[in-house]
Amino acid sequence: MEEVFIPALGMAMEEAYLEKWIKQEGEAVNAGDVIALIETDKAQVEVVCESSGTVGKHRFQVGASVPVGETITVILAPGESE
Amino acid sequence: MGSREEMLAMLRMMMMIRNFEETADKLTLRGKVSGGMHNSSGQEAVAVGVISALAPDDVIATTHRSHHHTLAKGFTAREVMAELMTKATGVAKGRGASMHLGDVSRGHFGGNGIVGAGMGIGMGAALGIKMAGDKKVAIGFVGDGGMNTGRTWEAINMAAIWKLPLIVVVDNNQYAVETFIDRVTAGGDLAKRASGFGLPASTIDGQNVLEVRDAVAQAREYALAGNGPTFLNALTYRYYGHNVGEKGQYRTLEEIEDWRSNRDPIDQFAARLFSEGHLDQATFDEMVASVDAEIKDAVEFAENSPHPDPSEVMLNVDSGKLRG
Numbered sequence: 001m002e003e004v005f006i007p008a009l010g011m012a013m014e015e016a017y018l019e020k021w022i023k024q025e026g027e028a029v030n031a032g033d034v035i036a037l038i039e040t041d042k043a044q045v046e047v048v049c050e051s052s053g054t055v056g057k058h059r060f061q062v063g064a065s066v067p068v069g070e071t072i073t074v075i076l077a078p079g080e081s082e
Numbered sequence: 083m084g085s086r087e088e089m090l091a092m093l094r095m096m097m098m099i100r101n102f103e104e105t106a107d108k109l110t111l112r113g114k115v116s117g118g119m120h121n122s123s124g125q126e127a128v129a130v131g132v133i134s135a136l137a138p139d140d141v142i143a144t145t146h147r148s149h150h151h152t153l154a155k156g157f158t159a160r161e162v163m164a165e166l167m168t169k170a171t172g173v174a175k176g177r178g179a180s181m182h183l184g185d186v187s188r189g190h191f192g193g194n195g196i197v198g199a200g201m202g203i204g205m206g207a208a209l210g211i212k213m214a215g216d217k218k219v220a221i222g223f224v225g226d227g228g229m230n231t232g233r234t235w236e237a238i239n240m241a242a243i244w245k246l247p248l249i250v251v252v253d254n255n256q257y258a259v260e261t262f263i264d265r266v267t268a269g270g271d272l273a274k275r276a277s278g279f280g281l282p283a284s285t286i287d288g289q290n291v292l293e294v295r296d297a298v299a300q301a302r303e304y305a306l307a308g309n310g311p312t313f314l315n316a317l318t319y320r321y322y323g324h325n326v327g328e329k330g331q332y333r334t335l336e337e338i339e340d341w342r343s344n345r346d347p348i349d350q351f352a353a354r355l356f357s358e359g360h361l362d363q364a365t366f367d368e369m370v371a372s373v374d375a376e377i378k379d380a381v382e383f384a385e386n387s388p389h390p391d392p393s394e395v396m397l398n399v400d401s402g403k404l405r406g
Contacts, residue, residue, distance in 0.1 A: 005111075
């Protein structure tokens with residue numbers, strides 16, 4: 001199971017605004033797919049997954065401010081569950 | 083080549099550095115490393131090749147990308163990881179973070195955030211060595227970006243004219259942040275540029291740890307005999323962005339994959355040790371497991387260490403003599 005999280009992208013970055021979910025719960029994804037769009041205080045950033053599988057539960061809704069390092073969803077391998 | 087033990091120690095050190103960097107990269111993205119970091123994955127053979135040719139007393143001065151040099155110099159994964167998290171148990175007692183690893187008493191004159199400055203600091207160390215009459219050398223690490231700043235050539239000129247025991251090592255990963263070296267570097271080969279100062283200068287394969295070690299060993303002998311500095315341009319490649327979290331769109335994934343698959347310094351050296359009978363699968367697997375355990379332990383140690391005590395905030399800021 002891969003945790004997809006808000007990456008620390010700047011030295012003073014503490015949280016990000018969750019702008020859009022690109023992949024929905026239960027959707028199949030490939031490594032490298034964009035899962036969500038977030039906004040930091042400097043830029044819009046694509047959050048990408050590293051593994052292939054199925055998108056788990058969205059742990060935050062669009063519009064939420066999410067702290068750096070926080071997991072926003074997981075990528076489940078076949079047979080895995082949250 | 084050297085003894086089997088030396089070879090295996092060099093391989094293990096490169097593997098440890100790789101594991102350290104990839105682990106630290108993930109921790110940085112998770113927000114656990116203060117102030118970001120520069121990942122040296124891919125450049126292990128330069129650090130390990132250079133430092134395996136040195137005596138423990140020899141001095142290094144390095145750059146913003148310095149974890150590999152620092153670990154190869156003998157600093158433990160625990161104390162470097164703790165410094166990345168600015169913990170009191172770190173190399174610089176939590177004051178320096180990733181870019182300011184160093185301890186003068188252990189022959190490490192530090193990393194720093196100024197392009198090309200490490201080499202000047204190395205030159206100063208070499209001048210000190212000469213004035214004290216010590217039998218040792220200083221390494222000035224510099225990047226390819228630093229090769230286009232004026233201060234590096236001032237330092238090389240001074241080292242050459244005063245015959246200082248300095249070895250300039252260009253940890254040349256070919257990209258100054260996002261800029262490919264050929265787009266900004268006139269005259270082609272950097273060794274050609276350096277040879278204009280009348281010192282031995284060559285370009286070496288920075289992915290071949292033994293080639294790096296042999297070149298530095300020769301430069302060291304040359305310096306200890308009083309002949310002055312040598313310039314080594316070690317060609318290498320970094321697998322990750324300039325800094326963690328960088329959105330790299332200035333080079334192709336194919337280029338990175340080519341270096342990873344065909345020119346990886348660890349893979350190449352391990353393959354050579356296997357083919358020459360110095361390494362067997364069981365020993366290799368054991369090394370992988372022990373490196374993994376060492377880095378896991380380092381992360382645990384760093385995470386469980388305290389931050390510096392706020393009451394010590396003025397420590398090392400000044401001499402303390404003017405304060406009551």
